[in-house]
Every structure is written in structure tokens, then in C-alpha cells.
Amino acid sequence: MSTARHSPFHSAAAHAILILYTIIALFPVFVIVVNAFKSRKAIFREPLALPDAESFSLIGFETVLKQGDFLLYFQNSLIVTVVSLFLVLLFGAMAAFALSEYRFKGNTLMGLYLALGIMIPIRLGTVAILQMMVASGLVNTRTALILVYTAQGLPLAIFILSEFMRQVSDDLKNAGRIDGLSEYRIFFRLVLPLVRPAMATVAVFTMIPIWNDLWFPLILAPAEETKTITLGAQVFIGQFVTNWNAVLAALSLAILPVLVLYLIFSRQLIRGITSGAVK
Amino acid sequence: MGSLALRNITKSFGKVDVIKGVDLDVEDGEFVIFVGPSGCGKSTLLRIIAGLEDASGGSVEIDGDAVNATPPSKRGIAMVFQTYALYPHLTVKDNMSLGLKQAKRPPAQIAERVDLATKMLSLEPYLERRPAELSGGQRQRVAIGRAVVRKPKLFLFDEPLSNLDAALRVNTRLEIARLHRELSATMIYVTHDQTEAMTLADRIVVLNAGRIEQIGTPMELYNDPANLFVAGFIGSPQMNFVEASAIGREDARTIGIRPEHISVSTTGGDLKGRVSHVEHLGADTNVYLDCGRAGLLCIRLFGEHQFEIDSEIHARFDEGRIYRFDDKGDIIR
Numbered sequence: 289m290s291t292a293r294h295s296p297f298h299s300a301a302a303h304a305i306l307i308l309y310t311i312i313a314l315f316p317v318f319v320i321v322v323n324a325f326k327s328r329k330a331i332f333r334e335p336l337a338l339p340d341a342e343s344f345s346l347i348g349f350e351t352v353l354k355q356g357d358f359l360l361y362f363q364n365s366l367i368v369t370v371v372s373l374f375l376v377l378l379f380g381a382m383a384a385f386a387l388s389e390y391r392f393k394g395n396t397l398m399g400l401y402l403a404l405g406i407m408i409p410i411r412l413g414t415v416a417i418l419q420m421m422v423a424s425g426l427v428n429t430r431t432a433l434i435l436v437y438t439a440q441g442l443p444l445a446i447f448i449l450s451e452f453m454r455q456v457s458d459d460l461k462n463a464g465r466i467d468g469l470s471e472y473r474i475f476f477r478l479v480l481p482l483v484r485p486a487m488a489t490v491a492v493f494t495m496i497p498i499w500n501d502l503w504f505p506l507i508l509a510p511a512e513e514t515k516t517i518t519l520g521a522q523v524f525i526g527q528f529v530t531n532w533n534a535v536l537a538a539l540s541l542a543i544l545p546v547l548v549l550y551l552i553f554s555r556q557l558i559r560g561i562t563s564g565a566v567k
Numbered sequence: 568m569g570s571l572a573l574r575n576i577t578k579s580f581g582k583v584d585v586i587k588g589v590d591l592d593v594e595d596g597e598f599v600i601f602v603g604p605s606g607c608g609k610s611t612l613l614r615i616i617a618g619l620e621d622a623s624g625g626s627v628e629i630d631g632d633a634v635n636a637t638p639p640s641k642r643g644i645a646m647v648f649q650t651y652a653l654y655p656h657l658t659v660k661d662n663m664s665l666g667l668k669q670a671k672r673p674p675a676q677i678a679e680r681v682d683l684a685t686k687m688l689s690l691e692p693y694l695e696r697r698p699a700e701l702s703g704g705q706r707q708r709v710a711i712g713r714a715v716v717r718k719p720k721l722f723l724f725d726e727p728l729s730n731l732d733a734a735l736r737v738n739t740r741l742e743i744a745r746l747h748r749e750l751s752a753t754m755i756y757v758t759h760d761q762t763e764a765m766t767l768a769d770r771i772v773v774l775n776a777g778r779i780e781q782i783g784t785p786m787e788l789y790n791d792p793a794n795l796f797v798a799g800f801i802g803s804p805q806m807n808f809v810e811a812s813a814i815g816r817e818d819a820r821t822i823g824i825r826p827e828h829i830s831v832s833t834t835g836g837d838l839k840g841r842v843s844h845v846e847h848l849g850a851d852t853n854v855y856l857d858c859g860r861a862g863l864l865c866i867r868l869f870g871e872h873q874f875e876i877d878s879e880i881h882a883r884f885d886e887g888r889i890y891r892f893d894d895k896g897d898i899i900r
């Protein structure tokens with residue numbers, strides 16, 4: 289292990305593989321962003337070329353910003369994602385703490401029940417969900433989306449977080465109890481900071497599917513004022529003609545907020561790993 | 568101020584009975600140590616006293632008041648853990664003062680007590696550091712400091728030294744002994760380590776499989792063990808057990824003799840055997856003698872001695888130091 293780490297050959301090979309993987313993973317993103325800045329003709333003539341003075345064009349962005357209310361779509365996506373994410377992390381962590389910390393009747397059964405959602409996709413229940421939303425008058429509201437996404441994110445969050453919370457030292461929690469901290473303080477001040485890396489992981493895994501989802505916005509909230517960005521971008525994809533400039537521009541814009549959120553969480557991730565643990 | 572009484576404490580985890588009826592009285596100012604093999608329920612008993620775990624039956628009384636329904640923070644106890652359990656996000660000073668802050672004590676009093684504990688444990692240079700910036704020994708001193716600051720009626724220690732290296736362990740042991748003298752507080756201490764138990768304790772409680780085998784001062788346990796278990800558990804190297812019939816005695820089932828109460832001779836003695844192994848410890852020499860049907864005998868000789876492996880020698884028992892045990896393993900007095 290230590291020889292592998294120090295040998296320049298191994299290190300170069302590892303870097304080569306990682307760089308190759310990065311290139312492959314980023315290539316579609318690269319193509320989208322590059323072509324968003326080109327004229328329609330240039331996109332089809334040379335899809336891989338960088339925009340130059342001749343082919344450079346902001347027509348896609350202009351269309352996007354003129355047509356429809358893109359700022360509103362953005363706002364909707366952001367609100368839905370951030371609020372769902374917050375609720376998933378809060379309730380997921382609390383449920384995970386209860387499951388890992390307290391012995392009560394049906395603990396294991398409850399854990400299994402909560403983890404069931406990992407195996408059964410929530411989309412199977414779409415019809416029932418739609419009926420419920422219609423009955424409660426929540427169709428075409430952001431609340432509907434937030435509720436569904438929170439339910440969708442909770443199982444994995446609870447599963448991952450309870451595993452990590454079991455590893456938090458019992459002694460530390462007991463020391464808190466002897467010092468008179470309430471269970472809430474123990475949860476928020478002692479346990480949560482120690483599972484921050486796990487929280488960041490859960491956040492990333494929860495956030496991306498929500499941001500990219502097309503299904504539930506289409507079914508539960510297709511109205512103009514509650515459209516999300518992924519749904520909004522669909523107006524440019526027609527059955528017969530597709531406005532590629534606009535689609536690519538919209539997608540490029542849609543990448544930005546996730547990128548920002550991801551950067552925030554990955555910083556947390558690193559900080560969590562480097563902060564001093566118990567022993 | 569600081570007496571403890573356990574009345575028929577039991578504890579089960581599901582179907583498993585971990586503590587099976589423990590009665591114990593600890594007087595004010597006493598230093599009581601729980602010893603016993605791994606998994607016998609020492610930590611569980613300590614957690615029940617602390618209130619971190621509910622007993623399945625029986626009652627815990629501190630200063631004569633039943634505290635079964637009192638939360639840990641109100642029992643007037645402080646606990647020091649094997650893993651230190653310092654709050655990673657707080658400085659040493661805040662670690663020590665958190666308990667009093669939670670109890671809404673006046674800041675002047677908190678400062679005074681933290682100051683006192685700091686001096687007592689020489690923690691001045693570290694007050695503003697976080698636990699991650701301290702060594703293991705320093706962390707355990709902070710953990711002890713955090714307990715001292717609370718001025719508890721009862722100190723509880725759960726193997727506080729077992730994560731420290733040998734030299735630090737001796738130092739911290741002395742520190743705890745000094746603390747006990749200066750504070751004259753009641754202390755309950757769990758350990759695996761014989762030396763810690765023998766040197767620190769006023770009284771030792773030997774636990775086995777959730778029951779108390781014997782309670783006594785270290786010397787009582789050493790000189791007058793109640794049964795085979797205690798006889799084998801206290802003392803190192805372990806007491807030798809020989810089937811009485813193997814040496815032609817009829818007055819007991821098993822004979823016990825400590826390694827330090829056997830002498831060797833070339834001419835004659837109670838048992839003859841072949842030397843199978845010799846350990847030179849400097850001050851002592853441990854000789855292992857293979858005595859055939861009587862089994863392997865450990866003999867502890869003071870000073871340095873040379874023996875040929877496989878040579879035949881005789882072991883002579885100190886007659887006044889022979890322990891006799893009956894069929895049930897209880898001692899015959």
C-alpha cells in the first residue's frame with residue numbers, strides 16, 4: 289500500500305485513469321455548454337468545435353430569457369429542491385437518530401418499513417398521489433412537489449444516516465446526558481456535526497434527482513406559475529422542430545444552481561472529515 | 568454526602584439477563600472497584616447507577632434517596648469514560664464548564680470551580696485548545712477535570728486508563744488516588760487491571776456473569792477468597808488449582824496454592840515435575856512445572872534462578888497457604 293502510494297508510476301497511472309474518467313464524465317456537459325454559445329448552423333456543422341467569432345451566438349439564451357418566464361421556473365426549481373432537501377435532511381436525520389439510539393418495541397420493523405422506499409420506486413404510486421393531491425387541493429402548487437420529493441428522499445437518507453449514527457460514540461452522548469443536555473441538544477450539537485460527511489453525501493444524492501425530475505412536475509404542477517426548469521425547457525422540444533439553441537441554453541443555465549449547491553456540500557464534506565472526532 | 572446503595576438490581580436486554588440481582592452498600596468517601604471478566608456486566612451496572620440505563624428491577628439509592636426516576640444530570644454524579652468522550656467542538660475550558668452552565672450556576676462560581684480543577688490537574692496550558700489538539704493522557708485529564716468541576720456526590724469511572732500506555736497509566740493512577748484523598752469523594756471504578764484494583768481500592772467487588780462473587784478489601788480477597796472464581800481472578804500469575812486426589816488428599820475436591828507460596832527443592836516435596844518453561848522477569852522468576860496428572864504448576868520465585876528445561880524438580884507447598892475447595896467450588900475454612 290505505501291509503496292503504491294509513493295511509486296511515481298503508480299501515482300501517474302492512477303491519475304491517468306482518473307483524468308480519463310473525468311473527461312468521459314464531463315464530455316456531455318462540455319458539448320452542451322459549448323453548443324449553447326453557437327448559432328444553429330454551427331451546432332450542426334461542427335458540434336465539437338469551440339465557438340469562434342463567426343459561430344458565436346447568444347440567440348439561444350435570448351430565446352430562453354424572452355420566451356416563457358424562465359426566472360420564475362428557476363425560482364420554482366430552486367425553492368422545491370432546497371426546501372425538500374432541508375426537510376429530507378432534518379426528518380431523515382431525526383428518524384435515523386431515533387432508530388439508532390433508542391430501544392423500543394418495533395424498532396427493527398420500523399427501520400425496515402422506512403427502508404422499503406429504497407426498493408419500491410415512488411412513481412408506482414403516481415395515480416394515488418395525484419388523487420390525494422386533487423382531493424387536498426394541492427395540484428399545481430410547489431407544496432405538492434415538496435411533499436412528494438421529501439417522501440422520495442427519506443428512505444435512503446434514513447438508511448445511510450442511521451448506519452453512520454450507530455458509529456457515533458455512546459460515551460459522548462452519555463457524557464452529554466450527565467451534563468444535562470436535552471436529547472435535542474445532543475442530537476443537534478453532538479451527533480449531527482459528527483455525521484456531517486454522511487449528511488453531505490445524502491444531500492448530493494437527494495438533490496440531483498429532485499432537480500432533474502420531469503415526471504412529478506409534469507403531473508402534479510404543470511401550471512405556468514409552478515413549472516420547474518426541466519419542465520420549462522421542454523417547450524423548446526417539439527414533435528417536429530426542436531429549437532436546439534434554446535434547449536442547450538436552458539440546460540446550461542440549469543446546471544449552474546446544482547453546481548453551486550454541490551460545491552457548498554462538498555466543502556462541508558471535507559470539513560466534516562477533517563474535524564476532530566472523539567478519540 | 569455520597570453514600571450509595573443498590574438493592575437487588577436486575578437488568579435484562581430482551582431475553583438475556585445481564586445483571587442478576589446485585590446488592591451493594593458503598594459508604595461515603597469509599598473507593599470501590601468493580602472487577603470481573605469481560606462481559607460480566609460491570610459497565611452495565613455502572614450505567615444503571617448513573618441513570619443512563621434503567622434497571623429492570625431493584626432500586627438505586629444515593630444518600631438514602633431512591634433515584635430510579637431521576638435523570639442522570641440530577642443524580643449528583645459525574646462519569647469518566649474509557650473513550651474520554653470530550654465534546655469535539657468545545658475548548659477544554661468549555662468542556663469542563665458545560666455541565667454547570669446547563670445547571671444555570673452563576674458564572675463566578677463556574678469560573679472558580681474550573682480554575683480549581685485546572686490547578687488540580689495542571690491543565691493551564693491547554694484551556695483554550697480543542698480535544699483534537701491534545702494527547703490521550705491530556706484528554707483523560709480533561710475528562711477527569713470535567714468530572715471534578717461538577718462536585719459530584721459520586722464519581723463513576725469506566726476503565727478510564729485502558730486507552731493509555733503503561734507509563735501514563737501509572738501516572739494517571741497516582742493522580743486519581745491523590746484526587747480521592749484530596750476530595751474525599753465517593754468513587755466507583757470499573758477496571759480489568761489487577762494492579763489498578765489492588766492499589767486504588769478500599770474495597771473490591773468481584774463480579775461474574777451478573778452476580779457478585781465476593782466483596783472485600785484487596786487483602787481480604789487475596790488472603791481469603793470465598794470461592795474458586797475469586798481465588799483464580801485475584802492475583803497474578805493465577806493461583807494453581809490441583810485436584811486433591813492427584814496429591815493424595817481426601818479433605819477437599821480442589822487444592823489451590825498461589826505461585827508465590829511454592830518453593831522448589833531437589834530432594835523432595837509435595838509434587839514432582841519436569842520444568843517446561845522459565846520466565847525471567849528480573850525481580851521474579853516464573854517456573855512452569857509439568858506435573859503429569861496434577862497438571863501444569865506455576866511457581867514464582869523471588870530473584871533470579873536458573874533451571875534446565877526438562878530437568879526434574881520437586882515443588883514444596885507452604886502448608887499454611889493452601890486453600891481447599893469443595894465440590895461446588897466454595898472454600899472450606
Ligand SMILES: Nc1ncnc2c1ncn2[C@@H]1O[C@H](COP(=O)(O)OP(=O)(O)OP(=O)(O)O)[C@@H](O)[C@H]1O
Binds near residue numbers: 608610611
Ligand atoms: N445495549 C445492549 N443490548 C444487548 N446486550 C447488551 C447491551 N449492552 C450490553 N449488553 C450485554 O451485556 C453484557 C454485559 O455488558 P457490559 O458492557 O456491562 O460488560 P463489561 O463487564 O463492562 O465488559 P467489558 O469488561 O468488556 O467492558 C454483555 O454480554 C453484553 O453483550
Ligand SMILES: [Mg+2]
Binds near residue numbers: 609611
Ligand atoms: Mg465495560
